[in-house]
Amino acid sequence: MKGVRVRFAPSPTGALHIGGVRTALYNFLLARQQGGTMILRIEDTDQNRFVPGAENYILESLKWAGIEIDEGVGKGGPHAPYRQSERKPIYQKYAKQLIDTGHAYYAFDTEEELEAMRERLKNQHSSEQQYGSGTRLQMKNSLTLTAEEVNKKIADSKPYVIRLKVPANEEIQLTDLIRGEVIVNSSQMDDKVLMKSDGMPTYHLANVVDDYLMKISHVIRGEEWLPSAPLHVLLYRFLGWEKEMPRFAHLPLLLKADGNGKLSKRDADKAGFPIFPLNWTDPRTNEFSKGFRESGYLPEALLNFLAFLGWNPGTEQEIFSMAQLITSFSLERIAKHGARFDIQKAQWFNQQYLKAKPGADLSKYLLPSLAHEKINCPPEKIIKICEALRERVSFPQDFWEQGKIFFFAPVSFDPQLVSKKWNADVVKFLSQFINHLEELNLIEGNGVKQTIEKTAQTSGIASEKIMQPLRLALTGGASGPDLMMIIEILGKEETIKRIKYAVATLPV
């Protein structure tokens, strides 16, 4: 594939949806694999839905995810500007061209008139399009009005739109890289608005014009665009660009985990998982949504998970670095059907990535909490703690959640465990154990274990009987990392102090 140029073209109407991240990822993977160019274009032609901060959010999200932009908003490039609102005159020029060649026309119908037409067709149970080859001659437009009338309306600044004149009864065929041939009869398509009355283009026109001018080779976008793809083909044809038309690939949608329909913010909220890459507060409603980043998802794990939602390499390997995704990716192996979003699998990916990190990398997850608690701790100890914890965490924040026992002695003890396992024998054992510990110069796992066994022998108590109470005394709870490791990390002094405290506090 020569000269691969792909684009991710979101509209800044709010936070970037996780499905959008996947679309961006697939574009990016193809671009990198083929040595092509990844373009970011902002489709902000709807002035009413513009949300301040959304564009910046998109940029930040992609950056966090590791999806690099080669050309476009925030980066610049030979086809600037990349924000559609700044390209108005370009679209006007091509709209005019379509009018001049007879493929588009002015329309002056009011909202009420359009509504009346819809109503009429509905009452007649007609499968006719609301505004198309069968109905356009009953409407108020430059096909039904005289040239003088049209000119006068325009001169009087009467609001108008420009509509595409879709031909009657023509088979429009396109090849989708994922779905194969798709054929639609043009009689099923209506005369879509190309230019709105505010002088802005609609998605359809802007998208085709920009993809052509920006020399886009592959349009990889969500399946929701499939029904309008034939319209876009028609636009390429009427603008004389059919030979340069990009290849299309319509991606299956991300569906909600249970029930029906596509994944929405509501479902995510209900199930308690994020749907946006980063934290987001909607400036219109002040509604706050937690992001994947802030929830502790590693970008590489999230991307790996997303990549596999609708695509797979055909092997049994599932853990893929970005570099591996780039080499293995192919549009042909993208599934045709929608994929349900299963957050449990995402968690599993996160855990896998976290576990694979060296202790030195893990320790950075503990640093902020330590700083916040004003705790000074040598780096080797932090690394040791993280390594003790690595098999038991799914998220970075788990390191502090489970690791704080190393910094704070327990002040309360699991009452159930106390009543079940704490007794006079245990106390006797622990007192002896402290004495034996005192004799040790070096506190490390093996030595401690031997000491426990030795103490068990002399005191006549089975060592299994005291492991749980010992853990209880040191951590206040019933579960945690390896006990010997805990003692080794706590050190002799702290271990003895905690045992003494428990012995003094807990009822026998």
Added chain:
RNA sequence: GGUCCGUUCGUCUAGGGGUUAGGACAUCAGAUUUUCAUUCUGGUAACACGGGUUCGAUUCCCGUACGGACUACCA
């Protein structure tokens, strides 16, 4: 309603005219461990339905059902 797209374990999916229909997540059981977790072993679990084509269909074709998208001067 119309148009388009789809349908393999609960979920993500591999496969493909003859297979014990494979893997992963989840789930269950066992083993290991001082606990929980991890790890290991094993188990439950799927080709939506009906017709055709064929010696043979889960795989190809057609219907039906179900699901999804679209049907805006939103993208």
